[in-house]
Amino acid sequence: MTRKLILSLSASLLVSTTVSSQEAVPDANPLDGIDIRVTGEMVKAAQAILESTRDGVPQQGDRDAGTNRVERMVGYSREALLSLPAEDEAKRDWVYWPRFRVGLTLEYMTAEQRMLVHDFLQTSLSAVGYLKTVHVMQTEEILNLWEDIGLPRGNEKYWLVFFGTPSMDEPWAWRFEGHHVSLNVSVAPGSVRVTPTFFGADPAEVPQGPMAGFRPHAAVEDLGRTLILSMDAPQREVAIVDDQAPREIFATNLGRPRDDWDAWKQALQPEGVAVEDLRPEQRHMVQRLLDEVVRTYRPEISEAYLNTIDVDDLSFAWMGSTNRREPHYYRLQGVDFVFEYDNVQDNANHIHTVWRSKSGDFGDDLLSRHYQSAHLP
Numbered sequence: 001m002t003r004k005l006i007l008s009l010s011a012s013l014l015v016s017t018t019v020s021s022q023e024a025v026p027d028a029n030p031l032d033g034i035d036i037r038v039t040g041e042m043v044k045a046a047q048a049i050l051e052s053t054r055d056g057v058p059q060q061g062d063r064d065a066g067t068n069r070v071e072r073m074v075g076y077s078r079e080a081l082l083s084l085p086a087e088d089e090a091k092r093d094w095v096y097w098p099r100f101r102v103g104l105t106l107e108y109m110t111a112e113q114r115m116l117v118h119d120f121l122q123t124s125l126s127a128v129g130y131l132k133t134v135h136v137m138q139t140e141e142i143l144n145l146w147e148d149i150g151l152p153r154g155n156e157k158y159w160l161v162f163f164g165t166p167s168m169d170e171p172w173a174w175r176f177e178g179h180h181v182s183l184n185v186s187v188a189p190g191s192v193r194v195t196p197t198f199f200g201a202d203p204a205e206v207p208q209g210p211m212a213g214f215r216p217h218a219a220v221e222d223l224g225r226t227l228i229l230s231m232d233a234p235q236r237e238v239a240i241v242d243d244q245a246p247r248e249i250f251a252t253n254l255g256r257p258r259d260d261w262d263a264w265k266q267a268l269q270p271e272g273v274a275v276e277d278l279r280p281e282q283r284h285m286v287q288r289l290l291d292e293v294v295r296t297y298r299p300e301i302s303e304a305y306l307n308t309i310d311v312d313d314l315s316f317a318w319m320g321s322t323n324r325r326e327p328h329y330y331r332l333q334g335v336d337f338v339f340e341y342d343n344v345q346d347n348a349n350h351i352h353t354v355w356r357s358k359s360g361d362f363g364d365d366l367l368s369r370h371y372q373s374a375h376l377p
Contacts (some may be wrong), residue, residue, distance in 0.1 A: 030307040045120040046166035053079035086164030098151040098179040103161030129296035135216040186363025193363040197355040204351040223289045224330045239273040245320025245329040249340040270333045272317030
């Protein structure tokens with residue numbers, strides 16, 4: 001057999017093997033191949049938080065150590081507040097308005113535990129996402145000064161909760177949540193899901209005082225408006241689906257019975273202009289907007305998500321005014337990916353944004369595949 005024939009057969013075998021491998025996993029999901037170090041760092045940081053709530057031996061000058069003994073005397077346990085069953089019904093009860101929540105609030109943590117929480121958030125969030133979270137929390141201090149109506153206000157009114165036991169072997173989840181922040185992260189070996197992700201701001205633009213002009217969500221607002229203003233008349237005719245902006249985002253559970261919390265998945269369909277029909281520079285704007293949303297999370301997570309989304313498969317819909325400081329709304333949506341933005345309330349100075357997945361919210365697709373593979377013979 002000649003050397004040329006051997007090389008030809010080898011090449012054919014390689015192609016055949018590659019094709020067979022691809023055919024064996026036609027639905028391979030980039031989200032199921034996230035670097036294991038991501039989940040490892042997350043688990044380690046979560047375990048450190050939990051360990052900080054357990055009994056320790058008080059050291060001289062250490063006022064926090066051993067506090068669990070006191071907690072038990074009064075029937076209170078920070079560890080118990082942090083830990084709920086993996087599929088507790090509270091897991092899907094995500095909220096972004098001011099109210100008390102399940103979990104342990106920053107207000108009732110020691111200084112050490114608060115620092116551990118910030119370390120934990122940075123195992124999942126990018127630098128931009130982490131700063132966005134902190135900026136929103138700081139706007140609560142402004143509201144705290146402006147309002148005196150009995151609502152839980154302030155940057156310490158944010159709760160952390162774990163659903164299940166942080167582990168490298170079994171699925172678990174966590175949520176960090178307070179007014180205008182709701183981060184819902186589901187974890188399994190090699191897999192992470194991060195929806196729903198909600199950010200809001202009130203005020204959207206600080207109108208007075210030392211922080212006048214500060215806008216926590218300037219990028220998503222300005223990118224959306226720049227896109228709609230770049231369109232010619234025929235494009236706008238398709239993209240603007242309503243002259244009036246809705247009062248609230250559509251993919252919400254606000255004011256809805258539990259049985260209707262998932263109704264948005266069927267009711268909310270792509271509208272407006274197809275991105276594939278836009279000019280190249282406009283498609284680039286859409287990609288920038290998509291990046292701004294997804295890159296809230298660290299690169300290993302955000303790149304995996306971006307590999308599942310083709311901008312040409314998305315549609316862009318606008319409602320309301322195209323003028324700044326007037327009520328407006330837009331939505332970027334594909335088959336599974338949904339991002340909503342509105343700035344309507346309080347004279348268009350109160351933003352709500354949410355990123356959702358029709359299949360992957362709360363790790364639904366992740367859990368389904370994990371349990372199926374765990375029970376294979």
